Amino acid sequence: MVRTPSCDKNGLKKGTWTEEEDRKLTAYVTRYGCWNWRQLPKFAGLSRCGKSCRLRWMNYLRPNIKRGNYSKEEEDTIIKLHESMGNRWSIIAAQLPGRTDNEIKNHWHTNLKKRERQNSSISNEEKHNTNNLAPREKRQKRLKLQPNNCLANQITSQIIDSSPSSSPQPSSSGSSSISKDTAVATSTEAYEETSGNFWTEPFLTDCSFVSSDFLLEQPFMNTEYLSPVLFDEFFCPYGLYEEKLNSNNLSQIIIDSSPSSPQLSSSEFSSITRDTAAATSTNMAADDNVTSSEAYAEISGDFWPQPFSADNSYIPNDFLEPFMETEYLSPVFDEFMCLYGLDGEHEGFN
DNA sequence: AATTCTATCAACCGCCAAGTC
DNA sequence: CGACTTGGCGGTTGATAGAAT
Numbered sequence: 001m002v003r004t005p006s007c008d009k010n011g012l013k014k015g016t017w018t019e020e021e022d023r024k025l026t027a028y029v030t031r032y033g034c035w036n037w038r039q040l041p042k043f044a045g046l047s048r049c050g051k052s053c054r055l056r057w058m059n060y061l062r063p064n065i066k067r068g069n070y071s072k073e074e075e076d077t078i079i080k081l082h083e084s085m086g087n088r089w090s091i092i093a094a095q096l097p098g099r100t101d102n103e104i105k106n107h108w109h110t111n112l113k114k115r116e117r118q119n120s121s122i123s124n125e126e127k128h129n130t131n132n133l134a135p136r137e138k139r140q141k142r143l144k145l146q147p148n149n150c151l152a153n154q155i156t157s158q159i160i161d162s163s164p165s166s167s168p169q170p171s172s173s174g175s176s177s178i179s180k181d182t183a184v185a186t187s188t189e190a191y192e193e194t195s196g197n198f199w200t201e202p203f204l205t206d207c208s209f210v211s212s213d214f215l216l217e218q219p220f221m222n223t224e225y226l227s228p229v230l231f232d233e234f235f236c237p238y239g240l241y242e243e244k245l246n247s248n249n250l251s252q253i254i255i256d257s258s259p260s261s262p263q264l265s266s267s268e269f270s271s272i273t274r275d276t277a278a279a280t281s282t283n284m285a286a287d288d289n290v291t292s293s294e295a296y297a298e299i300s301g302d303f304w305p306q307p308f309s310a311d312n313s314y315i316p317n318d319f320l321e322p323f324m325e326t327e328y329l330s331p332v333f334d335e336f337m338c339l340y341g342l343d344g345e346h347e348g349f350n
Numbered sequence: 351a352a353t354t355c356t357a358t359c360a361a362c363c364g365c366c367a368a369g370t371c
Numbered sequence: 372c373g374a375c376t377t378g379g380c381g382g383t384t385g386a387t388a389g390a391a392t
Contacts, residue, residue, distance in 0.1 A: 014361080014362075015360095015361075015362090015386095016360075016361080016386095017360085017361090036377080037377075037378070038376080038377065038378090050377085050378090051362085051363095051377095051378085051379095052361075052362080054378075054379085055360090055361070055362085056360090056361085058379090059360075059361085060360080087381065087382085088380090088381090089380075089381065090379075090380060090381085101379095101380075101381080102359085102360080102361085102381095103359080103360095105359095105381075105382085106358075106359050106360085107358095107359090109358095109359095110357065110358060110359080
């Protein structure tokens with residue numbers, strides 16, 4: 001049932017995933033999220049293409065994947081949805097928590113298709129014509145199709161309503177991966193709290209488990225040190241951007257990227273975080289007798305492609321110590337600490 | 351016991367839409 | 372505005388387990 005491992009022309013491994021590879025991928029995505037699937041294998045130490053990693057994670061390693069036999073309710077749902085929507089497996093999967101589109105597709109082809117054939121004779125001319133089309137034509141037809149089925153409309157609109165493109169959220173790809181994976185990276189309790197219907201409602205993260213008063217009291221709120229990106233992300237869920245930015249005289253950058261607030265597009269977000277780095281570098285330059293461009297390079301340099309290799313030695317280690325004594329864990333706490341070389345010192349919290 | 355057939359499902363492939371440069 | 376990149380989707384493949392002969 002598994003493919004024999006082989007390598008493609010670029011030396012990337014193909015075929016069955018080993019336990020070691022699974023461990024590496026799980027460890028990396030759990031800790032850092034999938035900030036870029038294409039780059040991810042390089043930093044996770046995997047000789048796989050990004051697509052393969054994504055597929056493995058989405059279909060097998062992701063938390064809360066339900067495996068094993070399908071209940072009658074699940075099968076009925078699949079059949080009903082397939083009747084109304086055809087092979088739109090991702091939409092069908094969205095209605096079955098824990099099931100992946102690939103798994104549903106396989107189950108359909110191996111079990112349910114036969115049952116449906118037995119139960120009903122296909123008389124619909126439209127269906128007949130559609131089934132005779134080449135895959136590409138089917139896809140084009142499907143994309144042009146205006147759903148006229150109530151159930152299909154209802155489900156599609158539900159999904160669109162919670163999608164990043166229809167609500168004012170950060171980037172579709174960026175934010176969805178951040179929000180999903182941030183939840184994964186959080187402690188178990190927090191993850192359960194934030195996940196709920198997480199996979200179908202990815203933008204409803206509830207961060208009420210940390211008090212904003214508590215954060216505002218922390219020493220780093222008064223510091224001039226500001227991480228270019230992770231600091232922003234760190235405060236993002238708590239809606240504390242404005243306070244922090246104002247405290248750093250960065251009021252020209254008014255942002256609030258909290259998941260429940262009006263959002264930014266990914267381009268807006270990245271330009272703002274770059275701007276934040278630039279502004280921070282100006283402060284650094286004043287303090288450290290370096291040019292702002294040098295400081296900027298130090299901060300932002302390879303930050304996006306290599307988010308955890310930035311040299312942040314300008315942050316004093318004792319700066320975060322009081323915070324490390326808290327029981328509160330931010331969704332990006334690990335990343336935050338890792339960036340400053342403090343990872344591992346707070347393991348007791350988990 | 352050996353061989354053939356069938357079912358299963360993880361993984362690959364190509365295409366497309368959206369985002370970015 | 373066009374080229375390029377990325378993530379996501381659905382169709383398909385192919386190795387293997389288990390059943391049938």
